[in-house]
Amino acid sequence: MSENLLKDYCKKIDDLAPATFNEDQKILAKKILRKADERDLQNIFQMLIQRIKIGFTFDVAPTYQKEDEESVALLRKDEQRSFENYENTSNIENTLIIGENYDALKNLLVIERERERVHRIAMHITM
Numbered sequence: 001m002s003e004n005l006l007k008d009y010c011k012k013i014d015d016l017a018p019a020t021f022n023e024d025q026k027i028l029a030k031k032i033l034r035k036a037d038e039r040d041l042q043n044i045f046q047m048l049i050q051r052i053k054i055g056f057t058f059d060v061a062p063t064y065q066k067e068d069e070e071s072v073a074l075l076r077k078d079e080q081r082s083f084e085n086y087e088n089t090s091n092i093e094n095t096l097i098i099g100e101n102y103d104a105l106k107n108l109l110v111i112e113r114e115r116e117r118v119h120r121i122a123m124h125i126t127m
Contacts, residue, residue: 002038
């Protein structure tokens with residue numbers, strides 16, 4: 001029975017629109033389902049597609065020609081799609097970056113490491 005359920009869930013994932021899940025996400029979701037304990041299969045499937053039900057949509061995540069975990073996608077700001085939120089600027093706080101924003105998070109990490117490196121060099125020179 002769980003094999004039929006797994007096939008059904010994999011088919012449902014394949015049938016999702018590319019705007020909802022890109023091909024990389026579909027492959028990853030099916031891999032997660034195949035490795036899941038059959039008792040947890042239904043709950044895991046629901047968790048994987050939960051984002052669809054809450055109505056959020058995201059830009060397509062950058063993909064690479066070859067699987068290379070050392071690669072970093074360079075992103076460019078789209079001024080036409082950008083917006084500023086000036087409300088409550090006195091209560092600015094950090095927010096969690098999830099899902100498709102992983103590549104942006106990796107880019108921020110690279111930028112921050114470079115900024116820290118330059119700062120350390122400048123501090124060393126001034127001493």
